Amino acid sequence: MGDFNNVVCGEEKMGGNGVRRRRVEEYTSCMNCCNLIDLGFTGPKFAWTNKRDLPSLIQGRLYRVWANLEWKSCFPEAHVKHLARINSNHCPLLLALDNPPIRTGERPFQFQSIWLSHESFPPIVRDAWEGNQQNVRRAINTFTLKAINWNKEEFGNIL
Known part of the structure; x- marks a missing residue:
């Protein structure tokens, strides 16, 4: 302990x-x-x-x-x-x-494998695909935004 x-x-x-x-x-x-x-x-x-x-x-x-x-x-x-x-x-x-250093421009999205071991990550994926099964581009964009916000809350935006 x-x-x-x-x-x-x-x-x-x-x-x-x-x-x-x-x-x-x-x-x-x-x-x-x-x-x-x-x-x-x-x-x-x-x-x-x-x-x-x-x-x-x-x-x-x-x-x-x-x-x-x-x-x-x-x-x-x-x-x-x-x-x-x-x-x-x-x-x-x-x-x-x-x-x-101050970054210029937007940082590209990067998936982190550690997310897979976190218990609150699967709902991020599920929520991104709900209602977007017919539009892969929208699902990916939704997932990206949700994952970036989730990462910031869970891990302090270490990316």
Whole structure:
């Protein structure tokens, strides 16, 4: 089971035992005493899961990247991204020290094989084909839009 010693509020954990307020206070007090700031994150909300079905499912943020103000002033564009879980119950974290280059033009659609292993993906395919069986082009366009939006919600748009 995950160690939730660094969860700082109830929204960072779902399922299992509640967040212990005293532990949260001790943890945040230590980080404040050390003058550290949490760099935050983008991507999936929970970086760990026990991979169980409801009602035994537990998920949590679990990981943080801390920095002091001196480090942050050296890397003002630094940001953290929770990447997709692949064959694990943990999300890898990516610490990028600068902003990605600005893309010109629209990014081409790219199917990701990891989608096939996600439980909420089959309805995306089914919904795209419903009512579009006679128009393949419309079905593909509908699927593409639905898959892009779904990917952004589920995986934080890592494409």
